[in-house]
Amino acid sequence: MKTQVAIIGGGPAGLLLSQLLNRAGIATILVEKHSRAHVLARIRAGVLEQSTVELMREAGAGARMDREGLPHDGCNLSTAHGMFRVDFSEGCNAQVMVYGQTELTKDLYDAQDAIGATIIDEAEDVALHGVDGDAPSVTFRKNGAPQRIDCDYIAGCDGFHGASRPTIPAGVRHEFEKVYPFGWLGLLSPTRPAAKELIYANHPRGFALASMRSHSLSRYYIQVPSSARVEDWSDEDFWGELKRRLPASVAATLEIGPSIEKSIAPLRSFVSEPMRWGRLFIVGDAAHIVPPTGAKGLNLAASDVRYLYEALTATILNGDVQALDHYSDRALTRIWGAMRFSWWMTSLLHRFPDQSDFDQKIQESELHQLETLQSARATMAINYTGLPY
Numbered sequence: 001m002k003t004q005v006a007i008i009g010g011g012p013a014g015l016l017l018s019q020l021l022n023r024a025g026i027a028t029i030l031v032e033k034h035s036r037a038h039v040l041a042r043i044r045a046g047v048l049e050q051s052t053v054e055l056m057r058e059a060g061a062g063a064r065m066d067r068e069g070l071p072h073d074g075c076n077l078s079t080a081h082g083m084f085r086v087d088f089s090e091g092c093n094a095q096v097m098v099y100g101q102t103e104l105t106k107d108l109y110d111a112q113d114a115i116g117a118t119i120i121d122e123a124e125d126v127a128l129h130g131v132d133g134d135a136p137s138v139t140f141r142k143n144g145a146p147q148r149i150d151c152d153y154i155a156g157c158d159g160f161h162g163a164s165r166p167t168i169p170a171g172v173r174h175e176f177e178k179v180y181p182f183g184w185l186g187l188l189s190p191t192r193p194a195a196k197e198l199i200y201a202n203h204p205r206g207f208a209l210a211s212m213r214s215h216s217l218s219r220y221y222i223q224v225p226s227s228a229r230v231e232d233w234s235d236e237d238f239w240g241e242l243k244r245r246l247p248a249s250v251a252a253t254l255e256i257g258p259s260i261e262k263s264i265a266p267l268r269s270f271v272s273e274p275m276r277w278g279r280l281f282i283v284g285d286a287a288h289i290v291p292p293t294g295a296k297g298l299n300l301a302a303s304d305v306r307y308l309y310e311a312l313t314a315t316i317l318n319g320d321v322q323a324l325d326h327y328s329d330r331a332l333t334r335i336w337g338a339m340r341f342s343w344w345m346t347s348l349l350h351r352f353p354d355q356s357d358f359d360q361k362i363q364e365s366e367l368h369q370l371e372t373l374q375s376a377r378a379t380m381a382i383n384y385t386g387l388p389y
């Protein structure tokens, strides 16, 4: 097989890039390790920045999102002293859209099918070759038979555990990592959301988040120790702990129901630089991981896609060979902005096992600043709704 851009990974990054490139007239082949059903069963992010929303529209995949997504103009922070709202219009003129990653991924698969894009799923043993030369290729097995794609460029969109990042020689890669001493236990339930907007709760028993996917589908998270196992948490225990951490007035009216999905996500910050090696470009979770606080993971994948899409079209369609040289630096500037914000929100809202009385007072003081200083809320709003591209 032969194509212009081989894309590895059929998560949001790979699908969005494939969709944008195909619409620009650039040929792609996307190879995904799992089945489409498996990819669509994953429950992950829920909040889209305005720029991600616009990119979905530009990709011709935004119609259902515009119909069914929930635009939010603010979010709530709950502390020991009560709850206050961060109004996004105080800091910027932007909104976020509550629309699940599962739905976004489904829309992208549908859009890809509609334009006849090539997606090969259940590809085994995907490997990259010759990325530091002029003739890169990707090999894999499909139904046991060996396959090969010759291409001009490779986009590594295969997530944190994929094959792309390790292809960059260890001596070239500079990795930055911070692991947090806790995880998030998440539960999805077909119930009415706890409130109209999201509630991020700082509580002595640990962080809690009341989020949603629609008016009848709620998503909740509670901070748990790194050692926690999902099978040790009954639904009843989860709801009880969530209620203790949310404001009493919200807990009193919380609708409790069955759990559709329950899982634990570890929290880490991770960046691998540079995001280019020869003709390989790494994108999204393949290059970086943020802790979920602030909902930046999916949105960063989308901004990487935009930068790479712009650089590939400039090079392939307009002969601007320098454009690809700037991809890594442009993407990393925005990535570090989101790294800082998600680290800050994580530090602000969680209880750390070694948190001293001093640390505790600093956390409370920072929450007090947010509650009382419009400029502090404005800074949070700008970061939450998404830094400029």
Ligand code: FAD
Pocket (backbone or CB within 6 Å): 008, 009, 010, 011, 012, 013, 014, 031, 032, 033, 034, 039, 043, 044, 045, 046, 047, 101, 123, 126, 157, 158, 159, 160, 161, 162, 163, 164, 264, 265, 283, 284, 285, 286, 292, 294, 295, 296, 297, 298, 299, 301
């Ligand atoms: P992925 O979604 O990981 O997609 C990568 C794709 O590549 C996958 O389909 C995978 O099957 C495929 N793949 C892997 N290896 C190979 C290979 N060798 N060959 C071919 N294909 C391969 N973000 C938030 O903002 N909010 C959240 O609440 C949130 N919750 C999360 C919960 C979990 C459990 C996880 C893992 C992530 C969560 N994230 C969240 C992060 C967000 O989901 C990711 O940032 C987003 O999925 C990144 O998209 P991506 O396309 O870069 O990577």
Ligand code: DHB
Pocket (backbone or CB within 6 Å): 044, 045, 046, 047, 198, 211, 212, 219, 292, 293, 294, 295, 296
């Ligand atoms: C969700 C996840 C987040 O990390 C966040 O900050 C907001 C919402 C969610 O899954 O709904």
